[in-house]
Amino acid sequence: MALKNSVSFRSLFVKYILYFIFGTFMLFLFVFFGLDFILKANIVFPAxxxxxxxxxxxxxxxxxxxxxxxxxxxxxxxxxxxxxxxxxxxxxxxxxxxxxxxxxxxxxxxxxxxxxxxxxxxxxxxxxxxxxxRAQFTNLFLRKYFPDIENLLYILAFLIFITYVLLLSAKFGRYVSGEMNVLMKVTEKIKHHNLDFNPKHSRIYEIDRVINSLDDMKRALRDSLERQWNMESARKNQISSLAHDIKTPLTIIKGNAELMKESCSDYNVAEYNQHILKSAGEIERYLELLINMIKSEVSIAFNPVKINVKTFFEKLETQGKVISERKNIQFVGSKEKNVPEFFHGDEELLYRAIVNVISNAVEYSQEGGKINFKLGRKNSSISFSVEDSGRGFSKEELQLAGEQFYRGDSSRNSKNHYGMGLFIAKSFVRLHRGCIKLSNSKITGGALVILEIPFDEF
CATH class of the missing domain: 3.30.450 (Beta-Lactamase)
Structure with missing residues (x-):
């Protein structure tokens, strides 16, 4: 709803035109009566x-x-x-x-x-x-340096006129700019997904109509997002419930298979039973991953604290070596000297994100390979880089890696890789206003993943 005292751009323009005409008329009177005054006051000789x-x-x-x-x-x-x-x-x-x-x-x-x-x-x-x-000053000094008083008055009037026009233009510009700022604030709030606010109205009719349209769009968008959120929440709850429901019969199947394994001595039956147990274990891992993924999407608590860089790096280095041991991979950690002593972030989320990247590097590296883990600084960001000796990223993977459930061709044969590692890491890093950069290492020929976290943003 528009303000009662709002004016149109046309009315505003006419108003300032009238200001301009009035100011010009007053300036003419100033020159006319000013000259008459200085003549009567014997300041100037008549022509x-x-x-x-x-x-x-x-x-x-x-x-x-x-x-x-x-x-x-x-x-x-x-x-x-x-x-x-x-x-x-x-x-x-x-x-x-x-x-x-x-x-x-x-x-x-x-x-x-x-x-x-x-x-x-x-x-x-x-x-x-x-x-x-021509008119001249009666004072000899003034007459010497200002011999032509009429031209002096015209120049003075011209300067006053230009100053008046500039001041009037600045006033008009400030007025319109102030009203446009009201519109800009509305668009900025919508841009930053702030849809729960009541916009201020503008005193200019046309701008106020745009604000009202944006307010209608904001309400429609908010309602749409709420419906979408409710549908998405219901879908996730259904998937979570279904995953838990599947675990119950799966537990029964797995338990009976284990009993059969203990009681049956037939080799073929035991072999088939082993396949059942193995497949049941894989289904359990799928379900566990699905449940964790839904939980991470629904609610991620972000609790930034002051993190000691050296201690955090050593913790990651130790975990990286433990993960690498199962494939006899050499894990080498290094730290640059110019990194800050502390930075702020959620230590648990960052730890999970970087460990996920390290796990992916181990998964893609061949036995006896090498992983370089490096801590560095780039401008105002602290960086963690993981460089493996695997096959590297394909062009498709460089574009799509990090998407939910995406798996490259080589990962499709892996029973433990479900395309979630980089997705989870990317989500956690975004919470820190950071980014993940993917490329192929020129040194090892494998994948290179760099996680950059701003340390002066908190």
Whole structure:
């Protein structure tokens, strides 16, 4: 449900356009009344100030024996010529005297931008005064460094205008960004599978509609996941119950077979009975594995503690040597010097994960082979690598190994390998935000499995 005071993007845009128009209008008033104020406050001379001053001194300029700078207002320049154009005196720059006389001969009353001439005919001379026709500061210092006050006001107004536009844009951007963050928070929570929350509403109508759609999707997804979880939980309970039910008649079959073995002396019957016992034992192992797998999926308690790296490694090394002895495999452990002294993790789960990988390495290695077990560090992760001397991984196994119940071709003949070792190890390592990398060793030619566990994430 949308907020009552939410606005559409169109209304929001019109609102800020009105802000822009209002700000521009106020800036125009500032320039107009600002110029009027500084004129009335005698901070600035009006544009025709010097023209009036020159005109007021016309009589003195035409009648004086010699034109001096006292008769010419400050800020104006003058030059006195003979009737034939010979330069007599004045304060024009040397290179300007001839140009001013040419302008006089051509009857030009202007000299460049905002500069004008007045001509005064004396007895045998001509005085030419050049004056500015623009507003100027009354203060000499300001007039020197800011001779064109109108352009100064335009530049100042332009800078204020640009600043206003930037501030208005930033305000608009922050407003929209803040409303978009509300939407982003909703998507982030859904992304991280947090489906039990009430989203905040946006003050922008279109964004609020998207949030409402995401909220509907979140509820539908949550309901779907709950149904799926309930179905999956029911399925696992059924499989677990069935596995336990199968164990009861299997125990009876196995018990009767053992009694027959003890009471029957016939060789053929004893041989058949041995097959029954062996197959029954395999079925028991299948059922036990199935039950453990279901338990591990339903609930895995994750209890991270501070683990001593040296002690943990020695424990794994000892277990690896025990597992390798049954196939007379050489188990070699090594530890790099730059590994941290401690790291945090669930010791029991990590122990089970690494032992599973070691067991797989023993299973695939031939008798008399070799397994290298190495503890190292890679950036901010601690790594455990297991390198065997078996046949290595095929391309298919590199892609699918670690999937539940997956077994490579060579493992299909093994009675003790059910494709669960790497799957369980992968599940436990993921709980530690780590990863498992599979490859083939360039040294032994066998499989290389590396388990990486971040030690600075907890």
């Amino acid at each position: 025709n100030y010097f023209e009036k001053k020159v005109e007021q001194n016309r009589y003195e300029i035409t009648r004086a024996k010699k034109v001096t700078e006292v008769l010419v207002p400050e800020g104006c320049q003058y030059g006195v010529y003979s009737r034939r154009g010979r330069i007599l005196y004045g304060n024009f720059k040397v290179r300007e005297f001839q140009k001013v006389w040419r302008d006089f001969e051509n009857n030009k009353v202007t000299s460049g931008r905002n500069r004008y001439y007045k001509f005064f005919y004396r007895s045998n001379e001509i005085c030419i005064v050049r004056y500015p026709l």
